[in-house]
Ligand SMILES: NC(=O)C1=CN([C@@H]2O[C@H](COP(=O)(O)OP(=O)(O)OC[C@H]3O[C@@H](n4cnc5c(N)ncnc54)[C@H](OP(=O)(O)O)[C@@H]3O)[C@@H](O)[C@H]2O)[C@@H](O)CC1
């Protein structure tokens with residue numbers, strides 16, 4: 451799925467109108483109907499109670515008028531309010547005329563804002579993608595009024611006052627919606643933690659926006675769903691053998707953190723790798739051989755940390771980081787690895803912190819390596835970010851400069867590529883914010899890379915399957931009860947869902 455800017459969304463609107471030979475008011479009717487249907491599927495008129503719809507002067511307000519008409523006809527107790535303006539959009543005017551008798555548009559005034567009873571349903575149709583500046587004056591007062599009411603606010607397309615694709619000044623008035631129902635595609639703003647307080651839970655409803663426009667639009671932002679991944683994970687070959695699926699090496703663990711190595715090991719084994727060798731310090735030997743007999747243990751001479759790089763020639767991909775100690779010997783092992791490896795790397799956790807401690811090491815990073823920092827680790831590498839938008843800019847620059855793929859972990863994990871694309875993941879849940887979750891991701895990515903998947907497919911599939919495994923696991927454990935070891939049990943089913951079936 452593409453993520454379009456506000457300007458592109460307007461162009462997509464126009465392209466759809468032209469392609470289908472329909473009027474813009476017909477597209478508005480379609481969009482608003484999709485919103486109304488979404489609401490009707492969740493609330494009866496009785497459950498909704500008092501329903502107050504607030505409309506701005508543009509097409510977002512026009513949507514609000516259509517929704518008001520439709521909910522009124524569906525038996526909801528509706529009141530509809532409009533912001534006074536010098537000019538209204540043409541489709542707003544048309545739909546004002548279409549309001550049924552008995553449903554008058556009431557004009558909002560600063561000294562007479564309508565009372566909102568607690569629990570009322572509020573539809574926010576003040577401003578959408580046409581917002582051109584932060585709200586002030588009466589519009590700002592209305593937003594404050596909505597936010598102070600203890601109402602259930604559902605925003606049409608966008609929470610009013612929020613820009614779709616760029617930051618706004620601190621303290622800008624923005625509606626705090628419980629749900630945001632967006633037309634066709636999510637907006638970039640929805641995917642950033644700083645906006646969660648406004649967007650609430652977001653949903654998309656299809657409105658038949660031109661497919662051709664979506665495919666051809668410029669821009670490098672994607673929302674990763676199963677459709678985008680179709681065809682990227684080949685089915686296993688009928689005559690395949692363990693050599694077909696690569697031999698991975700994991701360098702992981704230190705005293706007290708052999709668990710991290712074990713989680714990465716189990717995840718790697720569950721992601722289809724042919725063979726796996728694990729380099730841990732000597733203290734990990736018994737643990738590894740007992741808990742993961744399918745993996746080969748290649749223990750280090752040092753007891754508590756990794757001090758020597760093994761011979762690298764057997765391996766088709768190497769993962770390094772989970773549970774490492776920051777011992778100087780281990781730093782030298784990382785440096786030697788960066789200098790000697792001829793195969794792709796997956797770099798995580800303390801290996802990332804070591805890269806930062808010695809910036810010269812970053813220059814040695816083999817092209818197409820995959821890095822998996824969380825936001826703090828990323829900022830240690832790329833510098834501090836002013837806000838979530840700036841962090842994305844830094845991500846893009848970092849990946850281009852170092853010719854690497856960077857998986858910036860978070861609620862919508864964002865993958866940056868060396869060619870400037872940003873891919874936002876759609877799977878996963880807050881239960882995955884738990885120790886060891888990242889080690890599991892390293893194992894999955896190392897396994898997919900070892901199987902010779904291209905780096906982009908590895909990162910997209912690995913991140914998606916990791917989140918999907920979390921969603922499947924949480925059905926059994928609940929979110930709070932989810933631990934990283936649960937993820938490993940559901941990697942197989944998650945990958946199975948993504949596997950390309952045989953063509954008939
Ligand atoms: N694209 C689609 O797929 C479809 C889109 N549809 C809907 O259209 C919406 C976009 O409509 P839109 O372009 O008319 O913009 P909208 O958000 O209503 O605001 C524009 C008005 O607000 C004004 N205004 C702006 N900022 C302001 C401020 N700070 N304070 C005060 N005023 C301000 C601005 O005036 P101006 O900037 O010129 O002063 C103008 O009058 C979209 O979100 C979706 O709901 C569907 O109907 C069909 C399918």
Ligand SMILES: [K+]
Nearest residue numbers: 574577608610
């Ligand atoms: K809105």
